[in-house]
Amino acid sequence: MQKRSQSTLEPRKSPVQARSAASVEAVLKATIQVLLKAGRERLTTTRVAARAGVSVGTLYQYFPNKSALLRAALQRHMDEIVSAMETVCREQAGSSLETMATALVTGFLEAKMRDPKTSVALYAVSSDVDGARISREMGMKANRAIVAMLATAKDELTSEPQMVAAMLQATMAGVSRRLLESASPEEDYEKLRDELVFLARAYLRACTKDRARYTQPSPHVSASGAAAS
Amino acid sequence: MQKRSQSTLEPRKSPVQARSAASVEAVLKATIQVLLKAGRERLTTTRVAARAGVSVGTLYQYFPNKSALLRAALQRHMDEIVSAMETVCREQAGSSLETMATALVTGFLEAKMRDPKTSVALYAVSSDVDGARISREMGMKANRAIVAMLATAKDELTSEPQMVAAMLQATMAGVSRRLLESASPEEDYEKLRDELVFLARAYLRACTKDRARYTQPSPHVSASGAAAS
DNA sequence: CCATTAGATGAAGGAAGCTTCAGGTTGGGA
DNA sequence: TCCCAACCTGAAGCTTCCTTCATCTAATGG
Numbered sequence: 173m174q175k176r177s178q179s180t181l182e183p184r185k186s187p188v189q190a191r192s193a194a195s196v197e198a199v200l201k202a203t204i205q206v207l208l209k210a211g212r213e214r215l216t217t218t219r220v221a222a223r224a225g226v227s228v229g230t231l232y233q234y235f236p237n238k239s240a241l242l243r244a245a246l247q248r249h250m251d252e253i254v255s256a257m258e259t260v261c262r263e264q265a266g267s268s269l270e271t272m273a274t275a276l277v278t279g280f281l282e283a284k285m286r287d288p289k290t291s292v293a294l295y296a297v298s299s300d301v302d303g304a305r306i307s308r309e310m311g312m313k314a315n316r317a318i319v320a321m322l323a324t325a326k327d328e329l330t331s332e333p334q335m336v337a338a339m340l341q342a343t344m345a346g347v348s349r350r351l352l353e354s355a356s357p358e359e360d361y362e363k364l365r366d367e368l369v370f371l372a373r374a375y376l377r378a379c380t381k382d383r384a385r386y387t388q389p390s391p392h393v394s395a396s397g398a399a400a401s
Numbered sequence: 402m403q404k405r406s407q408s409t410l411e412p413r414k415s416p417v418q419a420r421s422a423a424s425v426e427a428v429l430k431a432t433i434q435v436l437l438k439a440g441r442e443r444l445t446t447t448r449v450a451a452r453a454g455v456s457v458g459t460l461y462q463y464f465p466n467k468s469a470l471l472r473a474a475l476q477r478h479m480d481e482i483v484s485a486m487e488t489v490c491r492e493q494a495g496s497s498l499e500t501m502a503t504a505l506v507t508g509f510l511e512a513k514m515r516d517p518k519t520s521v522a523l524y525a526v527s528s529d530v531d532g533a534r535i536s537r538e539m540g541m542k543a544n545r546a547i548v549a550m551l552a553t554a555k556d557e558l559t560s561e562p563q564m565v566a567a568m569l570q571a572t573m574a575g576v577s578r579r580l581l582e583s584a585s586p587e588e589d590y591e592k593l594r595d596e597l598v599f600l601a602r603a604y605l606r607a608c609t610k611d612r613a614r615y616t617q618p619s620p621h622v623s624a625s626g627a628a629a630s
Numbered sequence: 631c632c633a634t635t636a637g638a639t640g641a642a643g644g645a646a647g648c649t650t651c652a653g654g655t656t657g658g659g660a
Numbered sequence: 661t662c663c664c665a666a667c668c669t670g671a672a673g674c675t676t677c678c679t680t681c682a683t684c685t686a687a688t689g690g
Contacts, residue, residue: 189657189666211530216647218670227669232649296528301440304582311579331596338579339596346575350540350567353533367560367568371604378603418687421637445677456639461679 187234196234198224203245207293217241239302246297249290250310256283257314261321269325269380273372276318277344281365284348288357295349314341327380336379340372425463427453432474433522441525446470468531475526478519479539485512486543490550498554498609502601505547506573510594513577517586524578543570556609565608569601 187193202224206215217238221228235241260279264272284291297303318337322329329336347368354360431453435444446467450457464470489508493501513520526532547566551558558565576597583589 187667191656192667195667213529217649218647228649229651229669230667233667236649238648299524299528300442308582335592335596338593339576339600342575342579343572343600344575345578346571346573347568349574350571353537363564364567367564370607371568371572371600374603374607375600377607378599418636420686424637446679447677457679458639458681459637462637467678 192234195224195226195230198226199231199234199241200245200248203241204290204293207245207296208289212296215242242297242300243302243306246294246303246306249287249294250306252286253280253283254310254314254317256280258317261317264321265324266326267324269322269327269329269376270373272321272325273340273376274369276321276340277365277369277372280344281348281351281361281368284352285357285361288352291348292352295352311341329379330381331379336376339375343371343375344368421463424453424455424459427455428460428463428470429474429477432470433519436474436522436525437518444471471526471529472531472535475523475532475535478516478523479535481515482509482512483539483543483546485509487546490546493550494553495555496553498551498556498558498605499602501550501554502569502605503598505550505569506594506598506601509573510577510580510590510597513581514586514590517581520577521581524581540570558608559610560608565605568604572600572604573597 187196199220202220203215206220206223210219217231218228220241221231224231231241235244256279257276260275264275267275298307315334315337318340319333322333322336347364351357351360351364428449431449432444435449435452439448444467446460447457449470450460453460460470464473485508486505489504493504496504527536544563544566547569548562551562551565576593580586580589580593
């Protein structure tokens with residue numbers, strides 16, 4: 173059986189001696205490297221094991237199957253990002269909305285860019301069924317943190333905090349993806365970050381004013397207008 | 402040879418009779434369906450052919466290999482989205498920036514939501530090496546269209562048009578992804594769209610004002626602040 | 631109505647990949 | 661030092677998949 177779609181997610185064995193912990197670490201690192209060098213399609217358990225300097229058998233001692241390996245790598249990365257965001261949200265409790273925006277964007281991008289290659293490699297994993305589930309769960313966790321932070325803001329929000337948080341998340345995700353997939357992420361980093369901060373602030377500022385004034389000031393484009401010649 | 406990473410991208414044979422065109426169409430449709438029902442991992446050429454109601458041989462008459470099949474499906478979808486955006490951009494030449502924002506967001510989301518399932522299915526393809534290339538190329542094409550539109554705006558932009566266009570694209574991509582991966586895209590559609598319009602307008606409005614006023618009005622968070630406990 | 635070309639078929643070759651397991655090695659406690 | 665559990669190894673079984681090609685059917689045009 174080559175594919176056991178559902179199976180125990182967790183390592184089948186927890187490392188107790190030092191060398192086995194090192195093996196697990198090496199395997200997870202190798203997973204990312206292979207993902208980057210060979211792509212998701214050509215990632216094989218044998219190749220990962222070879223790159224990690226262990227044998228396939230060792231790999232299977234800690235991960236029940238290939239898919240669990242990929243999930244573990246994704247989970248680890250997402251956990252880092254989310255907990256960075258939670259930290260920021262905790263720190264910014266009671267600030268102004270604009271300060272929050274700045275801190276959130278800065279913190280998020282910094283976490284993502286701490287290891288850009290890992291982020292890029294894992295995009296290929298997160299678009300698979302299981303990966304999507306993990307992403308969704310992590311997204312909800314981050315959402316709760318942001319909403320909680322927004323609730324403590326000095327200025328008053330005139331829109332639903334959940335929606336605002338969702339927009340901020342989606343925007344940050346979109347921009348960071350563009351950044352990571354650009355030719356030279358490191359180079360464009362500061363510029364895009366500053367612009368994203370600018371955007372987030374503009375958005376939150378607008379969210380403190382009376383929305384009605386800004387919602388319909390110019391003729392709405394008809395839904396079918398885009399299709400017309 | 403199971404994998405011929407690089408190969409002619411195009412159909413090896415162009416359909417001349419009606420029935421073959423129907424086959425190609427059926428195969429492409431089936432590709433999406435299989436992608437959705439089975440996932441990228443379990444998508445096999447045989448399965449696609451079966452679902453399309455043709456034999457594998459027929460599939461291989463029009464697509465040199467599996468990867469070309471997936472690329473073709475992705476390309477077709479992206480072409481639709483991009484040309485919808487180009488149309489919008491052409492139509493909005495000379496409008497105000499805020500009108501442009503509304504039209505662009507509306508047009509983009511409408512195109513994406515015309516066939517949400519296809520969009521969702523193809524996320525799995527676009528994160529592969531070849532898919533990423535196609536995405537990048539299409540992104541650049543859309544970028545040019547947006548920049549051209551912005552250049553004709555009645556109001557004056559105080560930031561680089563390319564950056565503004567990039568931010569709009571990244572934001573739209575992020576929000577549409579969130580939308581498509583939500584539990585019920587159709588349900589959240591209008592609400593998220595309206596909020597995205599609101600955000601885009603707030604951003605562009607801010608881009609017409611003197612940026613300096615908004616760039617540093619509150620204490621900047623230090624880069625390492627996020628990591629501190 | 632026949633010849634020629636376009637289109638369709640699906641069994642089979644051959645290459646990989648996933649996962650197991652029987653047997654070897656290492657390390658720590660008694 | 662000795663023993664046992666933890667750990668590691670990698671060849672091989674079994675499955676699945678991609679792709680080809682010899683053969684058959686349908687359409688087109690003369």
